[in-house]
Amino acid sequence: MKIGLEMHFQLPTRSKLFCSCPTAPAEPNHNVCPVCLGYPGSRPALNRKALEAGLSIARFLDCKIEERVWFSRKTYFYPDLPKNFQITQYESPLGTDGHFDLNGRRIGIWRVHLEEDPGRIKRVGRSGEEIAFVDYNRSGIPLVEIVTAPDLTSPEEARALIDQLVTELRSLCGLEAQDEQTVRVDANLSVGEERVEVKNVQGLRNLEKALRFEANRQSKLLAAGKKVVRETRRFDEERKVTTSAREKETEEDYGYIGEPDLGEFRIGEMARNLELKETPLARAKRLVASFGIGEATAKQLVLTSHSLTDLFEELCLHVPPERAVSWTTGPISGNWAVLQDQAKWPDIVRIVKDDSEGLINDTEAKRRILSLAGVQQEAAVEGGDGLGKLISDFIDEHPEVLADYRKNPKAANTVIGHVMKESKGRYSSREVVEGVRKELEKRV
Amino acid sequence: MSDTYGLIRYAQTKHLAFTEVAEGLEDGKFHFSAKDNLCADGFQARAGSAVLDGYSPPFDATCIGRMKGSGGQLVGKTTMDEFGFGTFSTNSAHGVPLNPFDRERSCGGSSGGAGAAACLIPGHIALGVSTGGSISGPASFCGVVGLTPTYGRVSRYGLIDYGNSLDKVGLLSRSASLVARHFRTMAGPDPKDPTSCAQPALAGKGRMPSSLAVPREALQNLDPSVRSSFQEALGKLKGMGMEVHEVSMGSLRFALPAYYILATSEASTNLARYCGMRFGRREEKFDQHFNDFFTGVRSEGFGDEAKRRILLGTFCRMVGFRSRYYLKSLAVRQLLIEEYRKVFRDHDAVVTPTMPFVSPRFEEIGRMKPLEMYGADVLTVPPNLTGMPHISVPCAYVAGLPVGMQMVADHWKELDLLEAASAWENVFEYRFPEVSL
Ligand SMILES: [Zn+2]
Numbered sequence: 001m002k003i004g005l006e007m008h009f010q011l012p013t014r015s016k017l018f019c020s021c022p023t024a025p026a027e028p029n030h031n032v033c034p035v036c037l038g039y040p041g042s043r044p045a046l047n048r049k050a051l052e053a054g055l056s057i058a059r060f061l062d063c064k065i066e067e068r069v070w071f072s073r074k075t076y077f078y079p080d081l082p083k084n085f086q087i088t089q090y091e092s093p094l095g096t097d098g099h100f101d102l103n104g105r106r107i108g109i110w111r112v113h114l115e116e117d118p119g120r121i122k123r124v125g126r127s128g129e130e131i132a133f134v135d136y137n138r139s140g141i142p143l144v145e146i147v148t149a150p151d152l153t154s155p156e157e158a159r160a161l162i163d164q165l166v167t168e169l170r171s172l173c174g175l176e177a178q179d180e181q182t183v184r185v186d187a188n189l190s191v192g193e194e195r196v197e198v199k200n201v202q203g204l205r206n207l208e209k210a211l212r213f214e215a216n217r218q219s220k221l222l223a224a225g226k227k228v229v230r231e232t233r234r235f236d237e238e239r240k241v242t243t244s245a246r247e248k249e250t251e252e253d254y255g256y257i258g259e260p261d262l263g264e265f266r267i268g269e270m271a272r273n274l275e276l277k278e279t280p281l282a283r284a285k286r287l288v289a290s291f292g293i294g295e296a297t298a299k300q301l302v303l304t305s306h307s308l309t310d311l312f313e314e315l316c317l318h319v320p321p322e323r324a325v326s327w328t329t330g331p332i333s334g335n336w337a338v339l340q341d342q343a344k345w346p347d348i349v350r351i352v353k354d355d356s357e358g359l360i361n362d363t364e365a366k367r368r369i370l371s372l373a374g375v376q377q378e379a380a381v382e383g384g385d386g387l388g389k390l391i392s393d394f395i396d397e398h399p400e401v402l403a404d405y406r407k408n409p410k411a412a413n414t415v416i417g418h419v420m421k422e423s424k425g426r427y428s429s430r431e432v433v434e435g436v437r438k439e440l441e442k443r444v
Numbered sequence: 445m446s447d448t449y450g451l452i453r454y455a456q457t458k459h460l461a462f463t464e465v466a467e468g469l470e471d472g473k474f475h476f477s478a479k480d481n482l483c484a485d486g487f488q489a490r491a492g493s494a495v496l497d498g499y500s501p502p503f504d505a506t507c508i509g510r511m512k513g514s515g516g517q518l519v520g521k522t523t524m525d526e527f528g529f530g531t532f533s534t535n536s537a538h539g540v541p542l543n544p545f546d547r548e549r550s551c552g553g554s555s556g557g558a559g560a561a562a563c564l565i566p567g568h569i570a571l572g573v574s575t576g577g578s579i580s581g582p583a584s585f586c587g588v589v590g591l592t593p594t595y596g597r598v599s600r601y602g603l604i605d606y607g608n609s610l611d612k613v614g615l616l617s618r619s620a621s622l623v624a625r626h627f628r629t630m631a632g633p634d635p636k637d638p639t640s641c642a643q644p645a646l647a648g649k650g651r652m653p654s655s656l657a658v659p660r661e662a663l664q665n666l667d668p669s670v671r672s673s674f675q676e677a678l679g680k681l682k683g684m685g686m687e688v689h690e691v692s693m694g695s696l697r698f699a700l701p702a703y704y705i706l707a708t709s710e711a712s713t714n715l716a717r718y719c720g721m722r723f724g725r726r727e728e729k730f731d732q733h734f735n736d737f738f739t740g741v742r743s744e745g746f747g748d749e750a751k752r753r754i755l756l757g758t759f760c761r762m763v764g765f766r767s768r769y770y771l772k773s774l775a776v777r778q779l780l781i782e783e784y785r786k787v788f789r790d791h792d793a794v795v796t797p798t799m800p801f802v803s804p805r806f807e808e809i810g811r812m813k814p815l816e817m818y819g820a821d822v823l824t825v826p827p828n829l830t831g832m833p834h835i836s837v838p839c840a841y842v843a844g845l846p847v848g849m850q851m852v853a854d855h856w857k858e859l860d861l862l863e864a865a866s867a868w869e870n871v872f873e874y875r876f877p878e879v880s881l
Pocket of ligand 1: 031140
C-alpha cells in the first residue's frame with residue numbers, strides 16, 4: 001500500500017496572510033477588511049512572519065529552497081472564496097525535495113508552500129430548508145501545505161507521521177496545540193496500480209478512518225478481480241465511508257497565472273539566516289547519539305519537558321548518562337513543578353554527583369532531592385502503602401475506568417493523572433505509572 | 445470658482461464626462477477628478493460596469509488620498525469603458541463620453557471621461573488609468589497632455605483591477621507643468637501596493653531628451669493625415685535642437701497579441717469576484733444553487749466586451765493552451781523590454797504618433813470589428829506592455845481635430861518626458877474648444 005499526504009496547517013501568526021486582520025477567533029465576519037473580503041480596489045501585502053514560519057518549516061524538512069519565489073492565482077468559483085481565486089503557490093513553492101524521518105524511515109517531502117484559507121460555510125435548518133451562512137473570519141488565514149511522497153505504507157503510519165510532524169512543528173514555530181484536530185488533509189492511496197485521492201479530511205482520527213476504509217475498499221475490489229477507478233473521493237464523517245466526488249478537476253484545470261500584485265520574493269538569504277530551534281525528536285536523536293541512552297527514554301525526556309531535558313544534559317556533564325536518566329525520569333520529574341526552578345539546579349547537580357561518587361547513598365540522595373522539592377521525608381518513606389491506597393480508592397470510586405481499561409489501555413492515564421495531582425509530587429511518575437498498571441492488571 | 449463648477453456640470457451634461465460630481469466646490473482647494481475605477485470614500489466606484497452598481501468603497505485609493513492630502517478636492521468620477529475594456533469609451537454602462545471638439549466623435553478610451561474633463565475644464569487635473577493605452581488614447585483624441593508613469597510608480601491601492609501587471613495610474617491635463625506637479629504628489633512607494641515599493645526616488649528635475657528614435661515599424665498603417673502631421677512635428681522637434689533617427693524595432697509587432705493575452709488572462713481572474721454576493725449588483729434569488737446565482741448576476745451585469753475578454757482570458761489560461769499563449773506572452777514582454785533597452789542605449793526616447801487616426805465618429809466605431817478596435821492600440825500597447833513611462837501631447841490639428849504624439853522613455857524616467865513636453869508647449873500652441881455656459 002502506498003499513501004501520500006497533503007497536509008494543511010495554520011501558521012501561528014497574529015495577523016492574516018495578506019492583510020492586518022487578526023487571526024484570533026471572533027464573532028462571525030468581525031475579523032474582515034476590504035482585502036480579505038476581496039473588495040474591488042483592495043490588494044494583498046504579504047505577512048513577513050508567515051513567510052518566515054513557512055521557510056523555517058521548509059528548512060526543517062531539509063527542502064531545496066530557491067533564491068526567488070512568487071505566488072499564483074488558483075481560480076475557481078465558490079461562495080466561501082471572496083475573490084473566486086485563491087492566492088497560493090504553484091510553480092514556485094517555498095521548498096521542494098525534502099524529507100522527514102519517521103521512526104528511522106525516510107519519508108520524502110515533495111513540496112512546502114504557503115496559501116490563504118477560504119472562509120467557512122455554516123448550514124443551519126432542516127434538510128431541504130437549509131440556509132447557508134458564510135463566515136469570512138478565516139478568509140486569508142495563513143496556511144502551510146506540506147506534500148509527502150507516497151512513501152507511507154499504512155493508515156497508522158500516516159497518522160504517526162502527522163502526529164510526530166505536529167510535535168516537531170509546534171516547537172519549531174509554535175503551531176497551535178489543537179492541530180491534530182484541525183489539520184486538513186488530502187490523501188492519495190493506492191493498494192494496486194491506480195491511486196485514489198481522498199479530499200478534505202479534517203483531523204487525525206478521521207484521516208485514519210478514511211484511509212482504513214479506502215484501503216479496504218480497494219483491496220476488496222482487487223480481490224474480486226475488479227478495477228480501482230482513478231478518482232477523487234470524499235470522506236463522509238457520519239457514515240465513515242468515502243464516496244466518489246465526481247470531480248474531474250486536475251490541478252491544471254484551475255488556470256493558474258502568476259499573482260501580479262505580490263511580485264517576486266528573494267527568500268534565499270532570508271532562509272539561510274533563519275535560526276532553527278532544535279525540535280523534540282531531533283533532540284531525542286541527538287541524545288541517543290551523544291549519550292548512548294535508549295531511544296524510548298530519550299523521547300520520554302524531550303516530550304515531557306524541554307527544560308527537564310536541559311537539566312538532564314547538565315547532569316550528564318557530571319555523572320554517567322544512565323544515572324542522569326534514572327534521576328531525571330525518577331524523583332526529579334516527579335517533583336518537576338518545584339524543581340524546574342533553575343535556582344535549584346546547582347544543588348540538584350551536587351546531590352546527584354555526590355551520590356554517583358559514593359559520598360552519600362541513594363536513600364540519602366533521594367531524601368535531599370525531595371527536601372529540596374519541599375516534600376517531607378516521612379511522606380516519602382511511607383511510600384508504597386500511601387500510593388497503593390490512593391490508586392485503589394480512585395479505582396473503587398470510578399468503576400467505569402476499569403471498564404474502559406479493558407477496551408483501551410490508555411484509560412490508565414485517567415488514574416495516573418488523578419494520582420499525580422492528588423499526591424502533589426510525592427511520588428515519581430515512574431512509581432505512579434507502575435503502581436497504576438499493576439493495580440489495574442490485577443483487577444482485570 | 446463658480447465658473448469652474450459650471451464647466452464641470454457642462455462636461456457632465458453635454459459631454460457625459462462624469463458619472464457623478466460633487467455637490468459644490470470647496471474654497472481654497474485645487475480640483476481633480478478620478479476615473480471611475482479608482483475608489484474614493486463618498487462616491488460610487490463602478491468602473492463603467494453595471495455589475496458594480498451600488499458599490500461605494502469604504503476607503504480612498506492611495507493616489508486619491510495623496511491628492512486630497514496636498515489640498516485637492518475630488519470633484520467627480522469620470523466615465524470609462526467597462527473595467528477599462530475599450531479604445532473609444534463606448535463600452536460603458538454609465539454613459540458614453542462625447543468628444544469636446546465634436547460630440548459626434550469618441551473621446552478615446554478607456555479613460556474617455558478623463559480626457560474630456562481635462563480638455564473642457566482649464567486647470568483641471570484628471571486621474572486616468574492605463575493598461576494598454578487608456579491614457580494616451582484619450583489624451584490624443586481630446587487634445588490634452590496625458591502622462592502614463594512607469595509601472596509601479598504610483599500605488600495601485602484602490603484601483604479596480606483590469607490587468608494587475610499592466611495597470612498604471614496617470615494624469616491628464618491641459619498642460620505639462622500641471623501634470624508634473626501632481627505626478628510628484630501621487631508618486632512614491634506605498635506599503636499597501638508591494639509593486640510600488642521597488643521604485644527609485646524621483647529626481648529634482650528631469651533631463652531634456654536630446655536624441656529621439658522613430659521606429660520604422662510604427663509608421664505603417666497610419667492614416668495619411670496623421671502621418672504627415674507627425675512628419676511635420678518631427679521637423680519642429682529637430683528645430684528644438686533634438687536629433688531624430690529612424691530605427692527598427694522588429695518585436696513591436698508581437699506586442700499587441702502578447703498584450704491582449706496577458707491582460708485578458710489577468711482580467712478573467714480579476715473579474716471572477718463579481719458574483720453578486722458581497723458588493724455591487726445583487727439579486728435576491730438566494731434559493732438557487734450558487735453556480736446558477738453567480739451565472740445570473742454575471743450574465744446580466746457584464747457587458748459584451750467584458751464577456752468577450754473573460755472568455756478570451758480563461759481560454760488562454762486553460763490546460764494545453766497556457767504554455768502556448770500565457771507563458772509565451774510573458775516571454776514576449778521580456779523580449780520587447782530588451783529591444784527598447786537596446787534603443788535607449790543610443791537614444792533618450794522613442795517617439796511615434798499616439799493613435800493611427802484622429803477620433804472616429806461613433807457610427808464608424810459601430811461598424812468596426814473587435815479585432816480592428818484592438819488594432820487601434822498598436823502604438824500605445826508596446827510601452828504599456830513593457831511598463832515604460834510615456835506621454836502623449838497634441839502635435840497637430842486635422843480638420844479641427846487634435847492629433848497626438850507619444851514619447852516613450854526608459855523605466856522611471858517620467859521627468860525627462862515632462863521636460864520634453866514642457867519645451868514642446870513653447871513651439872506648438874494647443875487649442876481648446878470654446879465653451880459658452
Ligand atoms: Zn483582512
